[in-house]
Amino acid sequence: MSKEAILPQVRDNFKLDSLISRPQNLGEISEEEAKKLNAKLFKFSYGSCKSGLKIDIFWALDSDEKIVDCKLKVFGEAELIAVASIAGLISKNKTPDEILNLKEKGLEYFLRENPNKVALPKNMRFLTNVMIDALYSCAKAYKGEIEDSEVVDSFSGATKSFIKESIKRFNIDNLEDLIDITRAGAYDKSCQYPGAGDYLSNIYLSDLLRETLDEIESEKKSNLEVSNKPFKEMSIDEKKAAIESVIDRHIRHMLVMDGGDMEILDVKENGDNTDIYIRYLGACNGCASASTGTLFAIEGMLKQKLDENVRVIPL
Secondary structure: OOHHHHOOOOOOOHHHHHHHHOOOOEOOOOHHHHHHOOOEEEEEEEEEOOOOEEEEEEEEEOOOOOEEEEEEEEEOOOHHHHHHHHHHHHHOOOOHHHHOOOOHHHHHHHOOOOOOOOOOOHHHOHHHHHHHHHHHHHHHHHOOOOOOOOEEEOOOOEEHHHHHHHHHHHOOOOHHHHHHHHOOOOOOHHHOOOOOOOOOOOOOHHHHHHHHHHHHHHHHHHHHHHHOOOHHHOOHHHHHHHHHHHHHHHHHHHHHHOOEEEEEEEEEEEOOEEEEEEEEEEOOOOOHHHHOHHHHHHHHHHHHHOOOOEEEEEO
16 A cells, blocks of 8 residues: 555544554554464455555454454555554454454444544445454454355345445445445446446346345344333343443444543343343543443433333443
C-alpha cells in the first residue's frame, strides 16, 4: 500500500484520523514472538488484493485458548487501518468462541468520535462488516469448522451466508444498500439481478434479498409471543436478546462517550436472580468507577427496563 493511500483525509472524526495516522495492532506475529508469550501462533487470510480488500489475522493463543496478542495486516481503503486497529484491540483476551459473539455494532461504536454519530458513511460501512466476517471466519477456521457457502460474487468473494447475515445485521431492504454493505455486485454487476451484467449468475442478490426478508418476516411472527413475555418467563437466549437490546438503546452510548464499551460474557439463572457477567472494554477496563458508579448505572438501567432481580457482575 502506498503512503498516499494511508494519508488521512479531511474528516470530522478525530478518532478515526488518529487511528489511521497512528495505527495500533497492525503488523504480524512471528513464531518466535509467539513462543516468548508461551503461546501458539495461528494465521488466517481473508479476501484478496485482487478484490481490493485483504485481511491477514495473526493470533497468539495461550494454553487456555485465550488470544494474548492479535495483529492484522490489511490492504484496502485507509479507513480499514482504523477498523483493523480496533479489531485487534477487542480480540485480545478472548477465546475463538468469544470472538464469534462479537457484534459489528460494537466494533463500529469503538470508531465513533461522537456516540450519537456513526463513524463511517454508508458506503464505507462494509469495512466493519467484512472485518467482523473475517474475525468470525478466523475463529471458525481455528476450531476446524469448514464454512461451506456458495460464492455469489467471485470478484469480492462475498458468499451466500455472508450476504444473508449482512441483510439481517443491517436491516437491509433494498439492493443499493446491500451492494454498499457487502461490495457484492459493485464491480461485476452480473450477480445483482438477471440481465444486470454481461454474464448469467447462479445466485442473484435480488433473490437473496427477497428470500432473506421473507425469513425475517416469518421470524418476527414466530417471536411475537416471545417478545411479550415477562422477563422472568424468558429462556436464557431470550433474556440475552432482551439484555443486549437494553444495553444498545440505553447504556452503550454512555460508555463510548468516555472511550469505553462492554460486552456480555454470559447470563445465568441463580435462584430468583438473573446474573449477567460482563467485561469492560477500552477506557472502561480498569477505570476506578467501573466497579462503582458505572456498574450501578448499568445495573440500575437493566433493573428498570427488565427485572428487579437482575445482577451485573464484571469479570
